[in-house]
Amino acid sequence: MSSLVHIAIDAMGGDSGPRLCISAALKFAELNPSVQLTLVGDRQQLTSIQSSLPHQIQIIPVDEQVKMTDRPSSALRHKRNSSMAVAVQMVADGKAHACVSAGNTGALMAFGLHLVGTMPGIERPAICKAVPTKTGSCWILDLGANLECHAENLRQFAVMGDALARVAGVTAPRVALLNVGIEAQKGKSLQQEAAHLLEGQDNLNFTGFIEAGDIYRGGADVVVCDGFTGNVLLKASEGVADLLRDSLKQAFVGHLGFKLAAWFARPVLKKWAGRYDPARLNGASLLGLKGIVVKSHGTTTEEGFLAALNVAYEQALNGIVDRIAAAVGRNNNTEMR
Known part of the structure; x- marks a missing residue:
């Protein structure tokens, strides 16, 4: 595989289909001349634009796509030649450093597990992304890959989240379990059993339970929970961010004085949007796989898909898979002693 970062894109995933993926890929290639992109998608739609693409972007035409309504097990059995499966297979075969899809989350998880596989010491991958907080960022996992978990899954998620935070420069990440209260007796058996496992993990800075509201106050660097929660x-957080953004827009509409205030406030509003706009925070990794697979929101914008591509690019540059594998190995050895 080339030393250039190569990203495979499931061009048929998401609500907008190839149109959005193609435009985002063109912009991303322009911003990152050292990247190679492969668009995997509908034969008719992609071959019609092939001659107009820059040399950085190649296409792989396919005749199948995974629909949002497809059951993961059905997609795995019957759609092995779909755009999603082929993009994931490129990572499994070492032909791409990463892949990005805005398609069916369950199917992407299934293809990731079956084609790429999990690293030693990890039973199930977890969807993880960083969210902005009052003091910096917090990595939250699992965000939907595993609706039901057991305590050992949460321990493994904590190890992976800790490794990702360290790659981002956090020297001793504070790891917490999401719960309905911070008291030791709070929560269901899952939280209680996971806390017991994490308390015995010497290589982790486990700080106990955290409530949802304290995440955004900067109460932890890594927060672990089951995928449903x-x-x-x-x-819910993205809905609140959308509400705040729309409320701000409405506040500056109508009266001339409000419009003038909006003009003077543009630098502040732009800075706020850059940090809290959900589109710019798009792109969550399936941590624990032996390759980089990034899930984009199905309803994302072009800017959001660009953000997801950037997550894949940065993780490839930073060798995140090898770093997490090393961290899992260290922590598993500690646990077994």
Whole structure:
């Protein structure tokens, strides 16, 4: 495989299909001359634009796509030649450093598990992304890959989240378990058992339980939860961010004085949008696989898909898979002693 970062893109994933993926790929290639992109998608739609693409972007035409309504097990059995499967297979075969898809989350998880596989010491991958907080960023996992988990899954998620935070420059990440309260007796058996496992993990800075509201106050650097809880947290948070953004827009509409205030406030509003706009935070990794697979929101914008491509690019540059594998090995050895 070339030393250039090569990203495979499932061009048929998401609500907007290839149009959005193609335009985002063109912009990303322009911004990153050292990247190679492969668009995998509908034969008719992609071959019609092939001659107009820059040398950085190649295409692989296919005749199948995974629909949002497809069951993961059905997609795995019957759609092995789909755009999603072929993009993931490129990572499995070492032909691409990473792949990005805005398609069916369950199917992407299934293809990742079956084609790429998990690294030693990890039973299930977890969807992870960083969210902005009052003091910096917090990595939350799982955000929807595993709706049901057991305590050992959460321990493994904590190890992977800790490794990702360290790659980002956090020297001793504070790792916490999401719960309904911070008291030791709070929570269900899952939280209680996971806390017991993490308390015995010498290589982790486990700080105990955290409530959802304290995440955004900077109460932890890594927050661990099951995928059902994490997905609800993520979508509720994005809904609040959308509400705040739309409310700000409405506040400056109508009166001339408000419009003037909006003009003077543009630098502040632009800075705020750059940090809290959900589109710019798009792109969550399936940590624990032996390759980089990034999930984009299906309803994302072009800017959001660019953000997902950048997540894949940065993780490839930083060798995140090898770093997480090393961290998992160290922590598993500690646990077994």
